Amino acid sequence: MSATDDGTGGSPKPRLLEVQDLHVEFRTREATANVLNGVGYHVDEGETLAVLGESGSGKSVTAQTVMGILDTPPGFATAGTVRYRGEELLSAKEERRRELRGENMAMIFQDALSALNPVYTVGFQIAEQFRFRRGMSRKDATAKAAEMLDLVKIPNAKQRVKEFPHQFSGGMRQRAMIAMSLALDPDLLIADEPTTALDVTVQAQIMDLLDELRRERDMGLILITHDLGVVAEVADRIAVMYAGRVVEESDAESLYKRPAHPYTEGLMESIPRLDQKGEELASIKGLPPNLADIPPGCPFHPRCHRAEEECRETVPELHELRAGRHSACHFAEELISRD
Amino acid sequence: MTDPGEGRQSTLSTGADAEGVDEVRRDSPQQHEGSPEVGSKPREKQRGLWGDAWLDLRRRPLFVIGGLIVLFLLAIAAFPGLFASGDPNAQDLSLAREGPSAEAWFGYDALGRDIYTRVIHGARASIVVGVLATLLTVLIGSLVGLVAGYFGNKTDSFLARFAEIFLGLPFVLGAIVILSVFNAGIEGAPGMLRVMTQVIVTIGVLAWPISMRIMRSAAIAAKQQDYVKAAKALGASHGRIIFKHVLPNCIAPVMVYATIALGQYIGLEATLSYLGLGLQNPVVSWGMMISNSQQYIISTPHMLLFPAGFLVLTVLAFVMLGDAVRDALDPKQR
Numbered sequence: 001m002s003a004t005d006d007g008t009g010g011s012p013k014p015r016l017l018e019v020q021d022l023h024v025e026f027r028t029r030e031a032t033a034n035v036l037n038g039v040g041y042h043v044d045e046g047e048t049l050a051v052l053g054e055s056g057s058g059k060s061v062t063a064q065t066v067m068g069i070l071d072t073p074p075g076f077a078t079a080g081t082v083r084y085r086g087e088e089l090l091s092a093k094e095e096r097r098r099e100l101r102g103e104n105m106a107m108i109f110q111d112a113l114s115a116l117n118p119v120y121t122v123g124f125q126i127a128e129q130f131r132f133r134r135g136m137s138r139k140d141a142t143a144k145a146a147e148m149l150d151l152v153k154i155p156n157a158k159q160r161v162k163e164f165p166h167q168f169s170g171g172m173r174q175r176a177m178i179a180m181s182l183a184l185d186p187d188l189l190i191a192d193e194p195t196t197a198l199d200v201t202v203q204a205q206i207m208d209l210l211d212e213l214r215r216e217r218d219m220g221l222i223l224i225t226h227d228l229g230v231v232a233e234v235a236d237r238i239a240v241m242y243a244g245r246v247v248e249e250s251d252a253e254s255l256y257k258r259p260a261h262p263y264t265e266g267l268m269e270s271i272p273r274l275d276q277k278g279e280e281l282a283s284i285k286g287l288p289p290n291l292a293d294i295p296p297g298c299p300f301h302p303r304c305h306r307a308e309e310e311c312r313e314t315v316p317e318l319h320e321l322r323a324g325r326h327s328a329c330h331f332a333e334e335l336i337s338r339d
Numbered sequence: 340m341t342d343p344g345e346g347r348q349s350t351l352s353t354g355a356d357a358e359g360v361d362e363v364r365r366d367s368p369q370q371h372e373g374s375p376e377v378g379s380k381p382r383e384k385q386r387g388l389w390g391d392a393w394l395d396l397r398r399r400p401l402f403v404i405g406g407l408i409v410l411f412l413l414a415i416a417a418f419p420g421l422f423a424s425g426d427p428n429a430q431d432l433s434l435a436r437e438g439p440s441a442e443a444w445f446g447y448d449a450l451g452r453d454i455y456t457r458v459i460h461g462a463r464a465s466i467v468v469g470v471l472a473t474l475l476t477v478l479i480g481s482l483v484g485l486v487a488g489y490f491g492n493k494t495d496s497f498l499a500r501f502a503e504i505f506l507g508l509p510f511v512l513g514a515i516v517i518l519s520v521f522n523a524g525i526e527g528a529p530g531m532l533r534v535m536t537q538v539i540v541t542i543g544v545l546a547w548p549i550s551m552r553i554m555r556s557a558a559i560a561a562k563q564q565d566y567v568k569a570a571k572a573l574g575a576s577h578g579r580i581i582f583k584h585v586l587p588n589c590i591a592p593v594m595v596y597a598t599i600a601l602g603q604y605i606g607l608e609a610t611l612s613y614l615g616l617g618l619q620n621p622v623v624s625w626g627m628m629i630s631n632s633q634q635y636i637i638s639t640p641h642m643l644l645f646p647a648g649f650l651v652l653t654v655l656a657f658v659m660l661g662d663a664v665r666d667a668l669d670p671k672q673r
Contacts, residue, residue, distance in 0.1 A: 069571045073492065102574035115565035119587045119670055121391075128583075129573060164670040181573065 014086030016220040017066065017105075017188055018042040022080035024061055024244075026291075027073060033291040035061050037244040038080070040318070043220040045187065048211070050223045050231035050252070052267065053241035056288055059224045062241075063190045065090075067107050068097040084188070102129060106181035110193040112173035116165035122149070122176045123161030129183045148179040152209060171202035175209065182213065189214070190222045195230055207234055228271055232256065237324075240264050243289050243299040246318055249326040260327035260336045262304045298330070306331060392667040399667070405659030412653055416463040425453055427460035427623045436639045445645040448628070449635060454645050457623050461646065464531070464624035466653065468538055469605040475543035476604075477597045480550030485589070487551070488558025489581050499555065502548035511610065513545045518616040531622045538617050542604050553596050557589035564588070591665045598661030602654030625650050 024036035036058045043049045051059045064070040066082050068089065082089040084105065089097060109115040117125060126148050127141035136144065142161060149157035152175040165173060174194060181189060191210060195203035211234040214221045225231055231238065231252070238255050240248040240263065248261040259265045266284035286303040289295055298316050301307040310330050318328040321336055329335065396402045415422055434451040437443070445454035487498035505513075521537050561567065562585055570584050609626020611617030618624050625646040632642035 067572050069568055098574050098576065100574070101572055107569075107572040109565050109569060111565060115569040117566040117570075117584050117588070119668065121670075132579070133574065166671050177569070180569070184573075 014083065015042045016045050016047075016085060017222075018081075018083045019062065019066065020081045020083075022062060022065060022082065023078045024058070024065055024070070025076050025078055027076060031292040034294060035075070035244050035291055036065070036080075037294070039241070039244065039246055040080075041239045041246055041249060043188065043222055045220055046214070046218040048214060048221045048223060048234050048236045050225060050235035050238045051241060052225060052228065052231070052238055052264075054226060054288055056291070057241040058244040059226075059241055060192050061244075063107065063192055063222065063224055067101060067105060067190065068094075069101075069107075102133065102181075102186065103184045104186050105188040105190070106184070106186040107190040107192060108174070108177045108181050108194050111197050112170070112177040113165060113197075115177055116173060116180075118165055121162050121164055122168065123163075126161075126176070126180050126183055129180070133184060144183075145179075148183055149176065151182070151213075152176070152179040154179075170198050171205065174198060174202075174206050178206075178209065178213070182217075185217065186219070187217070188220045188222070190224070192224045193226070194223075196225070196227070203230060210234070228267055240267070243294055244291065245299065245328060246326075247300065247328045249318070251324050254325060258336055260321055260325060260332045261300075261329045262306055262331075262335070263300050265335070266303075298328075391670070392664065395667040396663055399663045401659050402663035402667070405656045405663060408652065408656035409660060412462060412466060412656065415459055416466045419460045419463060423453075423456040423459040425456040427457045428452065428621050429456075436635065436642070438639070438641055446639075446641045448632070448642050449639075454628075454642065457628060458625070458645050458649055461623040461625045461628055462649070464535065464618055464622060465605045465608065465626060465650070468535055468542075468608045468624070469601045469653070472539045472542040472546070472604040472607075473597050473601045475539060476546045476600065477550050477593060479543060479547040480552075481554045481586075481593055483547070484551040484554025484593075485558050485581055485586060488555040488589075489562050489577075489585055491559070491562075495555070498551075502551050505545060506548040506552075508545060510545050510607070511614070514541050514607075514611055515614065515616060517541045517544065518611070531618065534618050534622075538608055538611055541611075542607055546600070546604070549600075550593050550596055553592050554589055557592055558585055561585045561588045587668065590668060594661045594665045598654075598658040601657045602650065605650055605653070 019042065020040045022036050022039040023034070026033040026035050039058060039062050041049060041051070041062075051062070053059050061070065061075065065075075065077055066089070070077070077090055080090070084100065089100075116122065120128075123142055123145040126145035127136075127138070130136040130141035130144045131138060134141075146157045146161045149160055154160050154172055154175050160168075160172075165176070168176060174197075178194075189210075194210065195206050198206060207230060210221065210223070213219070223231055223235060235252045238248075238250060238252050239246045240255075240261065242263050248255065248259065248264050250260065255264065256268070259268060263284070266282075269282040270284065272281055284303055289299055289302070295302055295312075297310075297312040297314060298304070298307070301311040304311065308330075314330075316328045316330045316332075318326050319332075320326050321332055325336070327336075429452065431447075431451040434443075434447045435449055437447045437451075439446040443453050443455060445458060448454055448457070483498055483502065487495040518537055518541055567580055567584055570580050575584070605626060606629075607626075608617050608624060609630050612619065612624065612627045613630040618627060620627075628646035629643060629650070632639075632646070635642050
């Protein structure tokens with residue numbers, strides 16, 4: 001695991017992707033919502049970072065800002081940096097960003113059916129990239145597309161290339177989507193809830209596939225999800241997001257063993273478990289804050305069972321507890337050392 | 340129709356029995372994979388959107404019938420002499436308003452001119468005006484609508500308001516102004532080509548906002564789809580996204596509108612002629628024939644019936660064509 005040299009910036013080799021203090025606002029006529037309030041995380045080559053959080057916590061917005069596909073308006077990145085191999089992206093020219101997309105960084109989406117263009121065959125959509133970015137002939141590009149489908153384990157790829165997205169099953173579509181995003185061999189892949197729209201057995205297959213491809217290609221993988229169970233086996237590190245902030249960041253193993261933030265704790269308790277059959281499933285009370293009106297102090301304090309006066313007044317910074325473990329809770333030390 | 344199934348894209352069609360046979364045949368080479376079979380060759384070819392659509396269209400009766408009628412009408416428009424040898428303006432007042440007979444299939448009009456000959460010779464002006472005006476409005480409208488819908492924001496506000504200026508002009512009033520300004524300094528009757536161009540341009544200028552609005556709303560819906568975001572995330576340029584990903588998903592409603600508009604524009608040409616702004620004698624057009632026959636609807640209905648019948652047939656043929664093309668461009672309907 002490469003999370004050892006955690007002193008930011010100081011390392012000689014720049015990180016594959018480093019997001020620092022990212023602020024994004026959504027401006028509407030009525031109000032301005034602070035969707036991201038200083039998000040920071042990083043990914044190294046060959047590493048899987050899972051980004052966890054409820055709907056509206058800013059997971060996808062961060063990813064879209066990294067990719068440069070955030071809809072502006074309403075979204076505006078107001079502060080912070082996104083560095084790809086040391087290169088600042090937010091201030092980079094659109095032309096340069098477009099070059100990087102597909103070639104160096106790619107993204108897969110939650111709903112593969114709507115992420116594939118319904119009027120083209122799956123093969124055409126994969127081949128498109130070989131044709132227009134690699135200058136291949138239509139025939140060669142189609143052959144490459146079939147190879148890609150084969151790579152993501154779609155049976156009978158040669159035939160399937162010629163079919164349309166609606167003729168694929170849900171799992172197959174997500175595989176095709178993965179094939180499409182990996183066509184130009186990017187070294188950073190962002191998967192935005194890749195398994196949410198799939199049934200459980202297919203979920204595991206897709207996760208295994210992603211993990212395998214990541215290993216083969218030594219690719220950095222950002223896995224966005226709200227499902228702790230999904231990432232347990234594949235994530236090297238986990239960043240937990242709440243109200244547009246990273247509230248805990250840790251290697252996966254320690255986080256599962258002992259969460260250092262009450263929110264993470266809550267998330268873990270709300271996973272259904274077989275040995276608790278019949279009992280009421282724990283849930284985190286209350287709702288995530290309105291992003292146009294985030295409460296002062298720790299944004300989680302209205303829902304937190306251990307909130308005290310301090311939590312209502314001062315915002316806890318994300319601080320290092322021990323090597324590779326960060327938490328944004330005033331009581332992180334207590335949480336982590338209790339038995 | 341010859342069997343067009345050969346080399347067609349493999350689709351999950353569950354159509355006629357012939358399909359089933361085809362299905363089996365298509366699957367067979369797959370069993371001995373690797374052996375380069377002659378029969379499997381064309382199937383390996385990857386076709387684009389339009390290539391697929393064309394293969395699909397050839398099997399559609401709607402397309403075939405509509406296409407044949409359109410071809411027939413185009414032939415009439417191009418070579419009216421082949422279908423009617425007489426002079427469309429030859430008149431014999433003694434035959435005025437006489438009904439259809441063996442010599443004159445469609446009868447005679449109020450001035451004793453042969454209606455059949457006039458219908459044949461009128462096809463050119465009507466079809467040219469209808470088709471070109473439709474193309475012009477749809478092209479301008481679609482382009483502006485795509486740009487407005489895709490880019491949104493200020494671009495959209497500006498273009499949408501600009502279109503509304505034209506939409507706000509009453510058509511006939513606008514046409515009167517435009518056409519009389521065009522022809523202000525001209526002595527005598529302007530030539531047929533000149534008037535036709537003017538009529539087409541006038542319709543184009545005044546009617547493009549309608550297809551613009553249709554295209555714009557379709558583009559707004561399409562650009563929010565994930566596949567546009569996905570294309571962007573893979574580094575596609577605006578141009579590629581607009582023309583390769585948004586346009587094919589927006590084309591259906593505009594196509595339907597275009598086929599309906601075609602008939603409307605042929606009628607508009609008649610309105611302008613009636614007001615003395617469009618085509619004038621001795622040029623013949625269906626629109627003029629229809630408007631000339633209005634006083635005689637009760638006493639001599641055949642004067643209206645035949646040119647109107649051809650107009651209806653034309654519109655119907657284009658509607659059929661448009662319908663088939665729209666379906667063929669949607670893979671789910673194949």
